[in-house]
Amino acid sequence: MLLYQNVGLTEGKVASRSGSGTVIAAPGAGKTIIVHDVVMTGAANLTDGSVVVIYGTGAQCVMNFSAGVPFGENKAVVLSAAVNTTVTYSIVDHKR
Secondary structure, three states: OHHHHHOOEOOOEEEEEEOOEEEEOOOOOOEEEEEEEEEEOOOEEEEOOOOOEEEEEOOOEEEEEEEEEEEEEOOOEEEOOOOEEEEEEEEEEOOO
């Protein structure tokens, strides 16, 4: 994982949530969450905590993003509906 460390990208992490709300808390100043994979049991949106939809799905979706989806500096990943979701992600530290 040396390559990731040299660019300030953490190793992959996994977060899960059952129901609407924050899936991944905002990482702090100078850091950005990069989402790599999403699995949802129903239709829902992932937002950065604002009205901006970063990613929306239909029912029972599995998505793999080859390049990753950034959620903006110091932004959380928030689920809009009461479904089960699992997200694989990394955090980029822009200060490195």
